Amino acid sequence: MVMSKPPSDARIRARNEAKILKAAVKIFSLKGFDGTRIAEIADASGLPKANVYYYFATKEAIYETLVERLLTGWDKTLEHIVADREPREALSAYIHAKLEYSRRHVIESRFFANEMLRGGRFLSSGQKKHMQDITRERVEVIEEWIRQGKMVAVEPNHFFMMLWAATQFYADFTTVAAVTLNKSQLTRDDYDCAYETIVKTVLDGCLIAE
Amino acid sequence: MVMSKPPSDARIRARNEAKILKAAVKIFSLKGFDGTRIAEIADASGLPKANVYYYFATKEAIYETLVERLLTGWDKTLEHIVADREPREALSAYIHAKLEYSRRHVIESRFFANEMLRGGRFLSSGQKKHMQDITRERVEVIEEWIRQGKMVAVEPNHFFMMLWAATQFYADFTTVAAVTLNKSQLTRDDYDCAYETIVKTVLDGCLIAE
């Protein structure tokens, strides 16, 4: 006699797609698109492979869904950069938020890093444009601050990329960071220290005038 | 009748291994270890697959050879950081050298980024130790500069990681940079501008005191 399970409160499709995507982003983030086997995704999500195919037609479909869905998180942190805040305060907040994102969303961060490393093959031109627009808005804020004499005349795009790189680093290259600091894992203190270092350096520079 | 080719001046083994490794690093850097097919390496190096196997027993062997060989380039740029130079001059030189390396050795840079992104599975503990030692030496230089009152008291490890990230970025995430700058490719000017931005910001900060 077969017992029927109690009807799941959550929609079945939603629940299973979530399982699959959660497992997938982890493996994609570690092995990239070409290196990922769907059987592995199936195992990791606790579903038989054929069931994965019931929800997603191809490997590409899974990957594209993730790209689309994770792109949203991309701009969240940038919201701190607004013209009516003081640069010191706004930039500190951005760096903090971005580091926090790197710490708490290592996998998603790496997923994107992987995609970029491969040249953004799966980014639609629409998505690229979105990234551009988001960045341009913030670049304009920087330009405004420069005009107001609150910041030195740095090239805003490269300035942003520097901040992005410095913070993204802690998600993508945790291994390098751990090796450098001679630890097996990064703790919250390490992230705090990273924050201090980046903020202090970027805002006020590292040199002491003679 | 079959003509025998003139005897190659270069040793055959050396020449073919070089061909294979050159093709391999390119593909590995784009697709990572798991994503790379040996047939593809064979095609790219213009050798039949069986011939690739004649020189390298497994895919791992190729990959490990590359890790070992490319690790050497890792520390080159750090040589600029020496205690008897002035920090401004030394750090500028380092940033310049690292950016130049990113520009001219995109593929090798990405190869390592890929490896790190995957957690450095193929790095032996000896190689990790090497990276640590190299870094520690330079950290000591920074500490010396701080002691001499030439630099503000930043955490040297994180300070280095920041520089590393900011410069490495231009090799690993060329795509992001290109999208941001709305170009299809980065030119030398872009790298120069990156240099200016990073140096100015890191050394003197981005803020103007009121």
Added chain:
DNA sequence: AAAAAACCTGACCAAAACGTCAATTTTTGA
């Protein structure tokens, strides 16, 4: 309660991938 819709999955397939090998050609060294 019964039909319809949604969900599940073991078994299967064709293509691709890794790796082997025996037979041949080329190069080297005495």
Added chain:
DNA sequence: TCAAAAATTGACGTTTTGGTCAGGTTTTTT
């Protein structure tokens, strides 16, 4: 010059992989 060593490669065998499918079960709808 000629035998041994090194290099080359087409063809093959095995395993893995992406993807399919038919037939079943469960859930939803009416």
